[in-house]
Amino acid sequence: MSSATATGGHLLGGRTADVRVERLTKRYTSGGDDVVAMADVTLHVASGEFVAVVGASGCGKSTLLRVLAGFERASGGVVEVGGAAVTAPGPDRGVVFQDYGLFPWLSVRENVAYGPARKGLPRAETRRIADEFIAAVGLERFAAKYPGQLSGGMQQRVAIARVLANDPSLLLMDEPFGALDALTRSGLQAELRRIHRETGTTVVFVTHSIEEAVYLADRVVVMAGGASHGVPGHVRAVVPVDLAERDVTSPGFNAVERRITALVHEPVGRG
Numbered sequence: 168m169s170s171a172t173a174t175g176g177h178l179l180g181g182r183t184a185d186v187r188v189e190r191l192t193k194r195y196t197s198g199g200d201d202v203v204a205m206a207d208v209t210l211h212v213a214s215g216e217f218v219a220v221v222g223a224s225g226c227g228k229s230t231l232l233r234v235l236a237g238f239e240r241a242s243g244g245v246v247e248v249g250g251a252a253v254t255a256p257g258p259d260r261g262v263v264f265q266d267y268g269l270f271p272w273l274s275v276r277e278n279v280a281y282g283p284a285r286k287g288l289p290r291a292e293t294r295r296i297a298d299e300f301i302a303a304v305g306l307e308r309f310a311a312k313y314p315g316q317l318s319g320g321m322q323q324r325v326a327i328a329r330v331l332a333n334d335p336s337l338l339l340m341d342e343p344f345g346a347l348d349a350l351t352r353s354g355l356q357a358e359l360r361r362i363h364r365e366t367g368t369t370v371v372f373v374t375h376s377i378e379e380a381v382y383l384a385d386r387v388v389v390m391a392g393g394a395s396h397g398v399p400g401h402v403r404a405v406v407p408v409d410l411a412e413r414d415v416t417s418p419g420f421n422a423v424e425r426r427i428t429a430l431v432h433e434p435v436g437r438g
């Protein structure tokens with residue numbers, strides 16, 4: 168495993184992994200009933216690619232992410248990250264949720280250093296890695312503060328730095344900016360795009376915002392269906408975002424956004 172050292176201008180040692188999901192099925196048993204949350208989901212993500220997942224509530228976006236994270240077991244099909252079957256959570260996969268999940272009793276630096284310290288890295292190296300990622304998210308002046316002293320946007324920055332400090336090869340993000348105001352959200356989106364370019368880490372990003380998906384992703388996966396529609400969640404379409412510039416006001420951007428919006432709103436059964 169490479170350490171989180173700056174190499175050739177890159178933040179990480181270049182850890183990145185591809186994702187292979189083939190005919191994934193996920194069933195839940197609730198109240199004695201068998202609910203098929205998703206069926207026959209196939210998705211390949213190349214190493215270093217940024218893929219966003221959108222779709223109406225209940226179509227299985229979070230379930231897909233949780234299966235990739237190893238928090239949930241697939242009921243059927245193949246789920247591999249970097250060629251290895253996913254059976255449990257692991258340090259190769261970093262997960263960022265909407266609620267920042269920071270340790271409130273640790274400072275920003277201690278939160279970010281937590282993973283490297285647990286790996287048993289020497290204290291000086293741990294601190295260097297923590298400071299590198301705190302700087303990457305622009306929080307140098309807040310390293311000694313505690314989460315409770317920070318705004319929501321700053322706490323989410325810490326959460327991202329903490330995950331990156333573990334040098335993941337796959338970053339899984341579930342509505343990470345969902346609780347933030349519009350201005351903070353667009354600032355963090357730009358920062359995430361830059362960080363993705365610098366790290367080359369593969370990203371799977373779940374969002375309700377089609378604009379956010381088009382702004383961030385190389386490809387947007389549109390899911391549909393879900394238990395409440397009587398059809399298991401499935402992949403309806405995968406839309407490449409072939410835009411050189413990500414200007415949310417440009418006609419090209421709006422055209423991709425409109426196409427994805429139409430796909431998301433298409434009634435279930437026709438897709």
Ligand SMILES: Nc1ncnc2c1ncn2[C@@H]1O[C@H](COP(=O)(O)OP(=O)(O)OP(=O)(O)O)[C@@H](O)[C@H]1O
Pocket residue numbers: 195196197202204222223224225226227228229230231393394395400
């Ligand atoms: N632990 C569980 N037990 C039973 N059913 C579940 C469980 N978790 C999810 N489900 C069901 O699986 C389906 C997919 O849920 P999931 O949360 O993945 O959807 P989603 O697309 O992320 O929704 P949202 O956009 O509202 O977050 C839903 O029908 C949900 O009720």
